[in-house]
Each structure stands twice: as structure tokens, then as C-alpha cells.
Amino acid sequence: MLISVYLLLFHLLTYNKAMKQITTISCKLKVKPELAKEIEKTLVKYANACQFVHENSDKKLTNNVAMQALMYDTVREKFQLSAQTTIHSIRRVCSNRKTSITNHFKKELTFSPTSVDYDSRTFSLDTKKWIVSLKLLSKRTKIELLIGNYQRGILKGSKSKSAVLTKRKDGSYYINIHINNIAPEPTDTDKVIGIDLGRTDIATTSSGESWSGKDITSKRNHYSRMRAVLQQKATKGTRSSRRRCRQLQKRLSGQERRFQKHINHEITTSLVRKAATKKAAIAIEDLTNIRARTNQQRRTKKERRLSNNWAFYQFRMLLTYKCVLNGVKLILVNPAYTSQTCHKCLHIHPTKGKSYRNGKNYHCNHCGWTGDADYNGAKNIAALGLTVNQPGGSWLSCEVSSSDFVPRQLTIWDMLEGYEKPAS
Numbered sequence: 001m002l003i004s005v006y007l008l009l010f011h012l013l014t015y016n017k018a019m020k021q022i023t024t025i026s027c028k029l030k031v032k033p034e035l036a037k038e039i040e041k042t043l044v045k046y047a048n049a050c051q052f053v054h055e056n057s058d059k060k061l062t063n064n065v066a067m068q069a070l071m072y073d074t075v076r077e078k079f080q081l082s083a084q085t086t087i088h089s090i091r092r093v094c095s096n097r098k099t100s101i102t103n104h105f106k107k108e109l110t111f112s113p114t115s116v117d118y119d120s121r122t123f124s125l126d127t128k129k130w131i132v133s134l135k136l137l138s139k140r141t142k143i144e145l146l147i148g149n150y151q152r153g154i155l156k157g158s159k160s161k162s163a164v165l166t167k168r169k170d171g172s173y174y175i176n177i178h179i180n181n182i183a184p185e186p187t188d189t190d191k192v193i194g195i196d197l198g199r200t201d202i203a204t205t206s207s208g209e210s211w212s213g214k215d216i217t218s219k220r221n222h223y224s225r226m227r228a229v230l231q232q233k234a235t236k237g238t239r240s241s242r243r244r245c246r247q248l249q250k251r252l253s254g255q256e257r258r259f260q261k262h263i264n265h266e267i268t269t270s271l272v273r274k275a276a277t278k279k280a281a282i283a284i285e286d287l288t289n290i291r292a293r294t295n296q297q298r299r300t301k302k303e304r305r306l307s308n309n310w311a312f313y314q315f316r317m318l319l320t321y322k323c324v325l326n327g328v329k330l331i332l333v334n335p336a337y338t339s340q341t342c343h344k345c346l347h348i349h350p351t352k353g354k355s356y357r358n359g360k361n362y363h364c365n366h367c368g369w370t371g372d373a374d375y376n377g378a379k380n381i382a383a384l385g386l387t388v389n390q391p392g393g394s395w396l397s398c399e400v401s402s403s404d405f406v407p408r409q410l411t412i413w414d415m416l417e418g419y420e421k422p423a424s
């Protein structure tokens with residue numbers, strides 16, 4: 001049954017070429033102490049059920065249907081969860097195992113009481129009263145949403161069929177509601193904007209724009225100095241001052257992360273908006289599943305840096321989902337030689353291990369072109385992106401097509417799983 005639904009979905013997606021994009025809307029819940037106890041019990045039971053499934057089944061098993069056949073009755077009886085919640089706990093184990101396998105996680109899976117999955121049978125949203133109704137352990141419970149106009153605007157008139165109840169580190173409860181958007185079909189075009197990601201300049205485009213990473217670097221240095229001072233204080237001083245230092249350290253790391261995300265949002269929004277108005281596609285280097293490819297090709301220093309860096313990972317994620325939502329075609333190109341080749345004459349330095357590139361500068365000894373190295377890279381990326389539309393050029397690059405976006409539970413990040421998540 002499940003398989004056929006998936007096949008049908010897959011078929012519809014590829015046939016219609018209309019992209020389904022899942023957006024997650026995070027809504028804070030108004031929870032009184034009485035209710036918190038009930039939620040807490042549900043979270044714990046759900047996590048225990050997941051843990052039980054994980055520990056009492058073949059660790060290699062990741063198939064929902066097979067796992068359900070094996071475990072459903074036992075779990076249902078042992079944990080007294082509702083039928084739907086039991087199924088979700090089994091699915092959660094399968095999906096976490098898959099993620100763990102594809103990302104080569106070494107750590108053993110554990111399930112902590114921080115979230116529960118819901119679907120249309122166990123969850124509903126009332127957009128008139130702004131209330132969600134959730135199946136908790138004993139009964140269905142109505143909980144008020146504490147949300148602003150932004151969330152209301154998106155939720156109004158949209159159909160949501162799944163959600164995740166979560167508990168945050170600060171002890172507050174949220175419901176992450178998933179919404180299906182039908183994104184416009186990406187426009188076919190012969191214009192391609194190439195984007196080169198780097199350190200000095202976060203992004204440089206083939207049309208000559210660039211976003212400096214100066215702000216980020218200086219902010220990061222500022223934070224790292226603060227952290228060093230705090231670290232010193234946290235090991236000395238009185239007990240209470242040590243505790244205060246630890247709190248401050250935590251807050252700082254949050255601030256730094258939010259600043260980084262803000263910058264990434266700004267750049268990607270601007271890029272996608274420009275591409276959409278110019279009716280152009282965007283090309284970036286394909287850094288997906290690099291770890292799986294390492295046997296075939298040695299990774300360059302740049303590839304290693306970009307793929308191990310959370311900020312760049314986030315950048316690519318944001319860019320991908322904004323492209324999908326705005327009908328901008330995103331093209332991934334092979335990163336080999338994009339920074340070494342001269343975009344004017346397509347020459348590479350003849351001596352192995354040498355390059356015309358020198359830091360931020362590029363000087364081609366063959367045709368004499370001199371200029372910004374990232375701009376040269378972006379030009380090459382754009383040129384490679386253009387070959388996508390030409391026959392025989394597909395070995396150079398692959399297009400992110402609608403069929404790559406298989407709707408799954410959880411957030412947008414999980415959905416775009418082509419990207420390899422760097423270890424945090």
C-alpha cells in the first residue's frame with residue numbers, strides 16, 4: 001500500500017513536472033503546567049517506543065512496511081500508543097537509520113524525548129480559532145497557538161497533513177506544521193548565472209557581483225576573542241561566575257549562528273530574485289555526496305573546505321529551496337578545474353600542481369587575461385551550466401530536477417538530502 005502510494009507520488013511528480021515543496025512553519029504552543037505534564041509523558045513514551053524498535057530489530061532493516069509487519073503488535077501492546085502514533089514511531093526509526101547510513105554516522109542511534117510525529121489522523125489545525133488539536137497519550141487535546149501574522153498568513157488557506165510536536169532546549173513546546181506548496185515549473189532558459197563560493201568573498205557571480213565575507217570574518221573574530229576570554233574565566237572564578245560565563249558562551253554561539261544565517265538569507269534571496277527577473281538559471285558547483293565520490297577523484301582543498309563548512313551547507317540549502325519556490329532552475333556542475341581553467345581561452349596551467357591562480361588573483365599565461373579569481377571561477381561555472389541544455393553535455397553537470405524532491409517528513413533540510421550535511 002505504502003509503496004504504491006510512493007510510486008504514484010513519484011509518477012505524479014515526474015509526470016506533472018510541478019514541484020512539490022514542503023515548507024515547515026514553526027508555531028509556539030501555549031502550554032500550561034498541567035498540559036506540559038501530559039505532553040512530557042507522550043514525548044517520553046514515543047521516544048521509548050522508538051528506542052525499543054531500534055534495539056529489538058535487525059539494525060540493517062530500513063523498510064517501513066517490513067518493520068511494521070515485524071514490530072507493530074509488540075510495540076502497540078507494550079507502549080499503549082495509538083495505532084497511528086505506533087506506526088509513526090516505527091517509521092521514525094527507519095528514517096533515522098536511513099539518514100545514519102547515507103551520512104555514514106558512526107554514533108549509535110538513540111532517541112530522546114524531544115519530538116513526536118503527527119499526521120491528519122492525529123493532528124488538525126483550526127485556522128479560525130488558531131488552535132491545534134493533537135492526540136496525546138490519554139486523549140485528543142486542543143492547544144492554543146502563540147503565533148504572529150507571518151505564520152497566520154502562510155497557514156491560512158493552506159492544507160497541512162503532517163506536523164511534528166517538538167520540545168526546545170529552553171523547555172518550550174512547538175508544533176512544526178508541514179505545508180505543501182506547488183512551486184512553479186522552472187523556466188527553460190539559455191541564460192545561466194554562475195556562482196562561485198569562497199572565503200574572502202562569500203559569493204561571486206558570473207555577472208560580476210560579489211558579496212564580501214569581511215563582515216562575517218570580523219564578526220567571527222570578535223566572537224572567538226570573546227569566547228577565549230570567557231573560556232578563561234569559566235575555568236577560574238567563583239561557582240556562580242563560572243555558571244554565568246557558561247550561559248554567556250551559549251548565548252554568543254546562538255548570536256553568531258543567527259548572524260550567519262541572516263547573511264546567507266540576504267545573499268540567496270537577492271541572487272534568486274535577480275535570476276527570476278532576468279529569467280536565468282543559476283549554476284553552482286556540485287558538492288553533493290562528495291564523501292561517496294572520494295574514491296573516484298581526489299578532493300581539492302576548496303571542495304574539502306566547502307563541504308565541511310556549515311555556513312556553505314546552509315547557503316546551498318537556502319539557495320535550493322528559494323530556487324524551487326521561485327521557478328528558477330538550479331544547475332549543479334562538476335567542480336573539477338572550475339577554479340584553474342581560464343574562462344577566456346579554457347587553458348589550464350600545463351605543469352601539474354601549478355595554477356594560474358594566485359589567491360584572489362588570476363593571471364592566464366596563455367591569453368593574458370588578468371582578473372579576480374572567483375569571477376573567473378563563476379564564469380566557468382556559468383559556461384558549464386549552459387552545456388546542460390545541450391546534448392552530450394550532461395556528463396559535466398546534472399540538473400536538480402523535480403523528481404529529486406521526494407516529499408518526506410520533517411523539515412526542508414531533510415527533504416533536500418542530496419546535500420551532505422557536514423559534521424557539526
Ligand SMILES: [Zn+2]
Binds near residue numbers: 345346367
Ligand atoms: Zn586564458
